[in-house]
Amino acid sequence: MRRIAIINQKGGVGKTTTTVNIGVALARAGHRVLLIDLDPQAHLTLHLGQDPGAGQLGTYELLTGSASFAKARRKAGQNLWLVGSSIDLAGAEVELVSVVGREVILRDLLDQHVGAGRDHHRPQYDYVLIDCPPSLGVLTLNGLCAAGEVFIPLQPHYLALQGLGKLLETISLVNKRINPGLLVSGVVLCMYDAGTKLAGEVVQDVRTFFGEAKDQDLPWRATRIFDTVIRRNIKLAEAPSYGQSIFDYAPDSNGAKDYARLAAEIHAPPAVLHSEESPEAAAPEAASPQEVAPPEPPVQPEEPPPPSLTPPLGATA
Numbered sequence: 001m002r003r004i005a006i007i008n009q010k011g012g013v014g015k016t017t018t019t020v021n022i023g024v025a026l027a028r029a030g031h032r033v034l035l036i037d038l039d040p041q042a043h044l045t046l047h048l049g050q051d052p053g054a055g056q057l058g059t060y061e062l063l064t065g066s067a068s069f070a071k072a073r074r075k076a077g078q079n080l081w082l083v084g085s086s087i088d089l090a091g092a093e094v095e096l097v098s099v100v101g102r103e104v105i106l107r108d109l110l111d112q113h114v115g116a117g118r119d120h121h122r123p124q125y126d127y128v129l130i131d132c133p134p135s136l137g138v139l140t141l142n143g144l145c146a147a148g149e150v151f152i153p154l155q156p157h158y159l160a161l162q163g164l165g166k167l168l169e170t171i172s173l174v175n176k177r178i179n180p181g182l183l184v185s186g187v188v189l190c191m192y193d194a195g196t197k198l199a200g201e202v203v204q205d206v207r208t209f210f211g212e213a214k215d216q217d218l219p220w221r222a223t224r225i226f227d228t229v230i231r232r233n234i235k236l237a238e239a240p241s242y243g244q245s246i247f248d249y250a251p252d253s254n255g256a257k258d259y260a261r262l263a264a265e266i267h268a269p270p271a272v273l274h275s276e277e278s279p280e281a282a283a284p285e286a287a288s289p290q291e292v293a294p295p296e297p298p299v300q301p302e303e304p305p306p307p308s309l310t311p312p313l314g315a316t317a
């Protein structure tokens with residue numbers, strides 16, 4: 001079972017869109033998926049066509065101890081479950097302020113839940129995806145402590161890397177103090193304007209930055225910059241207001257193609273982890289056979305010599 005927190009403290013970078021659509025893509029490929037909405041704005045919940053209020057139990061009740069996972073989760077499709085959110089969750093931060101161990105509430109409850117629901121043959125879920133709010137407060141900390149992996153969605157513009165230092169510093173601290181296995185396993189480029197010089201340049205900067213961490217003892221030493229980029233696609237922006245994933249709303253759109261391909265890439269083993277210098281070595285033919293189709297060849301250009309521009313990333317603790 002993979003537990004993945006989708007995090008970026010910036011709003012509007014594609015966290016929720018990515019959580020919903022990779023969740024649905026993985027569920028459609030036959031994997032059992034639990035989605036957890038940790039954002040009081042409840043965009044994930046709404047995007048799945050679910051009611052965020054009206055007496056529904058969700059992440060607020062979980063974190064404040066008034067509901068179990070079994071009670072708070074609901075079925076959101078075939079192979080797909082949701083623990084939804086509501087505006088009440090905005091109060092959790094304050095309510096939990098004096099609770100000892102408030103960062104690990106979600107982790108402990110999730111451990112219990114998946115432990116109890118396990119049968120002899122397979123874990124209860126194949127994927128748990130946690131959509132985090134645009135902040136680094138106690139809700140996001142709960143996401144980081146409950147996860148084994150972090151995906152960072154980035155929008156490729158000049159300020160994309162700004163603030164990443166703070167996020168990585170937080171991940172590093174959680175890794176040191178609470179969750180030693182935590183890894184930043186992937187970066188997803190969202191709202192990508194294919195063919196623009198800017199997008200290409202930002203992607204190079206991102207590759208260079210993560211490439212430099214490769215031999216260091218950092219949670220982002222093995223981060224994959226996914227070859228699949230999510231192109232800007234109006235259907236992705238329209239789908240939430242219909243309460244549908246892109247696969248239901250516009251199955252033939254580029255948005256559906258990109259997220260299906262990304263989900264396949266996520267599910268594939270990270271064969272490319274040690275071959276950053278030669279993305280060609282990670283051609284899909286070289287990967288082992290998968291339940292879902294392997295990704296197509298990289299759409300990114302090969303990594304050039306590192307540019308002189310160093311991304312404005314803060315040092316980490």
Ligand SMILES: Nc1ncnc2c1ncn2[C@@H]1O[C@H](COP(=O)(O)OP(=O)(O)O)[C@@H](O)[C@H]1O
Nearest residue numbers: 011012013014015016017191231232233236237
């Ligand atoms: N690839 C894309 N193309 C066009 N619009 C997108 C794309 N990805 C996300 N959006 C839209 O951009 C906005 C922000 O995305 P969202 O996933 O909600 O970001 P976050 O969860 O990081 O705040 C939403 O209105 C969403 O529908």
Ligand SMILES: [Mg+2]
Nearest residue numbers: 015016039043
């Ligand atoms: Mg969101």
